[in-house]
Amino acid sequence: xxxxxxxxSPHQYQVILLxxxxxxxxxxTSERQAVTLDLNEPIDISWDNITQDRTKRIGQQMKRGSxxxxxxxxxxxxxxxxxxxxxxxxxxxxxQGISEDTSSPYTTAGxxxxxxxxxxxxxxxxxxxxxxxxxxxxxxxxxxxxxxxxNLTWDIAGDGGRLRVGGTFYSGYKPTIGAHGLTIxxxxxxxxxxPVFTAQPTKTVGGNDVVIRSMELSMGYPGSxxxxxxxxxxxxxxxxxxxxxxGGSVSVKYDNNSDEATAGVLSSFFxxxxxxxxxxxxxxxxSIPQAVYTGYxxxxxxxxxxxxxxxxxxxxxxxxxxxxxTVTTPTS
Numbered sequence: 001x002x003x004x005x006x007x008x009s010p011h012q013y014q015v016i017l018l019x020x021x022x023x024x025x026x027x028x029t030s031e032r033q034a035v036t037l038d039l040n041e042p043i044d045i046s047w048d049n050i051t052q053d054r055t056k057r058i059g060q061q062m063k064r065g066s067x068x069x070x071x072x073x074x075x076x077x078x079x080x081x082x083x084x085x086x087x088x089x090x091x092x093x094x095x096q097g098i099s100e101d102t103s104s105p106y107t108t109a110g111x112x113x114x115x116x117x118x119x120x121x122x123x124x125x126x127x128x129x130x131x132x133x134x135x136x137x138x139x140x141x142x143x144x145x146x147x148x149x150x151n152l153t154w155d156i157a158g159d160g161g162r163l164r165v166g167g168t169f170y171s172g173y174k175p176t177i178g179a180h181g182l183t184i185x186x187x188x189x190x191x192x193x194x195p196v197f198t199a200q201p202t203k204t205v206g207g208n209d210v211v212i213r214s215m216e217l218s219m220g221y222p223g224s225x226x227x228x229x230x231x232x233x234x235x236x237x238x239x240x241x242x243x244x245x246x247g248g249s250v251s252v253k254y255d256n257n258s259d260e261a262t263a264g265v266l267s268s269f270f271x272x273x274x275x276x277x278x279x280x281x282x283x284x285x286x287s288i289p290q291a292v293y294t295g296y297x298x299x300x301x302x303x304x305x306x307x308x309x310x311x312x313x314x315x316x317x318x319x320x321x322x323x324x325x326t327v328t329t330p331t332s
Contacts, residue, residue, distance in 0.1 A: 073233025
């Protein structure tokens with residue numbers, strides 16, 4: 001085959017996220033369930049977890065090609081992404097996937113019960129991820145994905161004050177390679193959705209108003225595959241029985257106004273008691289009702305003095321939430 005003059009660019013890739021409405025084990029194909037993720041960098045599916053074995057057999061002093069065994073049966077696949085948020089529907093999909101809550105405000109309660117994921121059964125919290133390739137026949141489709149972690153970060157010095165989101169999709173089904181069949185022009189977008197924290201109606205630590213420089217929140221909901229579906233080695237069930245974690249950090253300006261708040265943080269840090277953290281801007285509001293502060297440190301630079309406060313979200317049983325996140329999607 002002759003070498004062509006075509007040069008492909010990473011900017012030609014597109015990532016499409018579809019909320020699955022059908023059964024686990026089947027890819028979603030409707031544009032009505034799809035949003036495009038305008039990521040900062042292209043992504044690909046990790047193939048590192050394919051089952052392999054290279055045991056040398058007797059009769060020869062070196063390994064033979066036939067000694068190598070590989071199968072996609074029993075394997076799992078992941079796809080990591082990072083995104084400066086510009087679509088409200090996509091953010092709602094992601095919040096639903098990590099919280100298993102179906103509408104805003106998204107919460108996870110202390111008496112949370114893990115969902116059941118069974119092959120050939122419908123589940124509203126699974127996704128199909130399509131990585132559209134410049135060569136259409138090489139598009140990757142990874143279906144029946146769980147969202148196993150989601151990270152929200154905001155820094156006034158970066159991204160124009162916009163919200164940045166990262167996370168990992170996990171699937172126990174082998175990806176397909178081939179044209180995805182979606183009509184990109186039919187995928188709707190949420191116009192005018194740019195969650196910017198330059199206006200902050202809510203910014204409190206321990207109930208005291210503070211000036212926040214940056215904030216990070218990470219939610220982890222681990223999952224794993226088990227069994228075989230009897231078709232192509234895909235998962236029979238998913239298990240999400242690991243610890244649901246929520247934690248992060250907040251950096252606040254150290255001044256007379258924040259002194260009471262930071263003094264309260266230090267006291268709570270010494271005593272191991274919890275205090276609320278609330279932070280909100282345009283279109284997105286984040287609340288950690290029972291934050292346990294796990295550290296306290298001042299940082300000094302030319303911009304001033306700041307207090308860096310790491311924390312963990314906690315929930316003591318029924319009626320209490322690890323977090324509450326409200327996403328308000330503009331209507332136009």
